[in-house]
Amino acid sequence: MVVDIISPYTVAVAQFDEAAERLGLSQSMRNVLRAPKRELIVNFPVRLDNGDVQMFTGYRVQHNINRGPAKGGIRFSPEVSLDEVRALAMWMTWKCAVVDIPFGGAKGGVICDPHQMSRGELERMSRRYATEISILMGPNSDIPAPDMNTNPQVMAWMMDTYSMHQGYSVPAAITGKPLAIGGSEGRLDATARGVQVVTKAAMRHLGMSPESSSVVIQGFGNVGGITARLLHEMGCKVVGLSDISGGIYNPLGIDIPTAMRFSREHGSLRGMPGTEPVTNRELLELPCDILIPAALENQLTKDNADRVQARLVVEAANGPTTNEADRILNGNGVMIVPDILANAGGVTVSYFEWVQDLQHFFWSETEINQRLETIMSRSFNAVLEKATNQETNMRMGAYLLAVSRVAEATELRGIYP
Numbered sequence: 285m286v287v288d289i290i291s292p293y294t295v296a297v298a299q300f301d302e303a304a305e306r307l308g309l310s311q312s313m314r315n316v317l318r319a320p321k322r323e324l325i326v327n328f329p330v331r332l333d334n335g336d337v338q339m340f341t342g343y344r345v346q347h348n349i350n351r352g353p354a355k356g357g358i359r360f361s362p363e364v365s366l367d368e369v370r371a372l373a374m375w376m377t378w379k380c381a382v383v384d385i386p387f388g389g390a391k392g393g394v395i396c397d398p399h400q401m402s403r404g405e406l407e408r409m410s411r412r413y414a415t416e417i418s419i420l421m422g423p424n425s426d427i428p429a430p431d432m433n434t435n436p437q438v439m440a441w442m443m444d445t446y447s448m449h450q451g452y453s454v455p456a457a458i459t460g461k462p463l464a465i466g467g468s469e470g471r472l473d474a475t476a477r478g479v480q481v482v483t484k485a486a487m488r489h490l491g492m493s494p495e496s497s498s499v500v501i502q503g504f505g506n507v508g509g510i511t512a513r514l515l516h517e518m519g520c521k522v523v524g525l526s527d528i529s530g531g532i533y534n535p536l537g538i539d540i541p542t543a544m545r546f547s548r549e550h551g552s553l554r555g556m557p558g559t560e561p562v563t564n565r566e567l568l569e570l571p572c573d574i575l576i577p578a579a580l581e582n583q584l585t586k587d588n589a590d591r592v593q594a595r596l597v598v599e600a601a602n603g604p605t606t607n608e609a610d611r612i613l614n615g616n617g618v619m620i621v622p623d624i625l626a627n628a629g630g631v632t633v634s635y636f637e638w639v640q641d642l643q644h645f646f647w648s649e650t651e652i653n654q655r656l657e658t659i660m661s662r663s664f665n666a667v668l669e670k671a672t673n674q675e676t677n678m679r680m681g682a683y684l685l686a687v688s689r690v691a692e693a694t695e696l697r698g699i700y701p
């Protein structure tokens with residue numbers, strides 16, 4: 285069987301090219317905005333618990349920093365590649381622009397399997413990676429955050445490492461930290477809360493009510509798990525869930541607090557009583573009204589897009605839909621809330637965390653959630669209006685808004701020297 289290998293960066297550039305064409309950007313501007321500004325590859329040693337030394341490879345890519353310091357998460361996964369990190373960095377540029385927060389785009393990652401590493405090994409690897417990329421990091425230059433397989437503890441180790449180099453604490457150098465060391469209220473839930481806000485807005489637009497809507501979510505981590513909980517609390521019926529071990533299905537609805545407990549106790553959702561097992565592939569084709577990919581890239585492709593039954597797809601993950609799948613879904617009348625809008629809640633509260641750290645003045649959770657809701661609703665409405673006025677879909681609407689903002693900043697700043 286021939287398996288298509290889809291390069292996330294090719295997907296990202298094709299999306300940009302289409303927006304640039306519609307915006308009538310000059311060839312010079314297109315050349316500037318297509319290319320990542322900086323790409324750092326680091327190979328570094330980590331001592332394992334058995335005394336051996338293993339070399340790891342990591343990346344940090346800054347795509348564009350014309351609207352502010354570089355911002356973007358760190359991913360630990362065996363599948364991390366420069367191509368993937370490049371794509372994710374470009375998407376961060378557009379994401380920060382679409383919600384209009386003053387950051388540029390970046391992303392980082394280390395090729396590793398954190399599930400096979402001890403806590404000590406993970407700490408030593410995180411600290412050494414932070415040291416390696418510290419030539420880029422800083423509260424005014426490049427501010428990492430969590431992504432797949434990284435969490436507040438990893439952010440704490442990285443913040444401490446960066447601070448040790450400086451000789452004093454620099455909490456604003458990284459976001460997604462634990463509360464006790466300058467983290468923000470609401471950060472853990474932020475991406476999912478943003479997904480909830482845009483899902484609600486899209487449902488309103490489509491005339492759907494929570495009580496009569498069924499939901500399938502791929503990925504049960506920080507984003508997928510909390511999104512499931514919030515939509516369940518809103519009254520939606522979550523009928524399908526999955527993690528890396530596979531999916532579970534119950535057309536009558538899955539009790540999310542029970543699923544969370546089960547997943548915590550058993551390490552995965554597999555075998556949860558009262559549900560039937562499905563593969564991650566089957567999961568995406570289950571009968572439902574709303575489909576939320578919240579795991580990884582390239583899940584909806586030309587091979588399965590036609591079989592998606594949902595009428596609303598909310599991209600909580602980055603890059604879950606290939607360009608061909610996007611065309612098929614649009615052709616079938618499916619509304620897609622694109623990743624650069626749908627999952628921007630995380631970077632928005634990261635922005636709040638950075639602002640609070642810089643001011644040494646902290647806000648309440650209520651205040652943070654209200655500010656987040658304001659930004660996400662405003663951005664959803666702006667994208668919908670752009671898409672409607674330009675007679676295009678939500679993804680192109682989001683790109684038109686984002687790319688024009690970054691192009692304007694780039695034009696105003698000019699080219700140095």
Ligand code: NAD
Binds near residue numbers: 430504602631
């Ligand atoms: P996470 O590590 O907390 O959870 C990832 C989930 O996906 C886990 O349940 C894992 O089992 C599952 N998964 C991994 N590989 C899979 C596979 N091959 N098939 C099915 N499921 C698989 O990560 P997260 O932070 O929830 O991130 C999920 C997605 O959301 C990523 O695309 C990430 O870039 C995006 N995102 C995260 C944030 C954030 O704040 N954490 C912000 C914006 C976007």
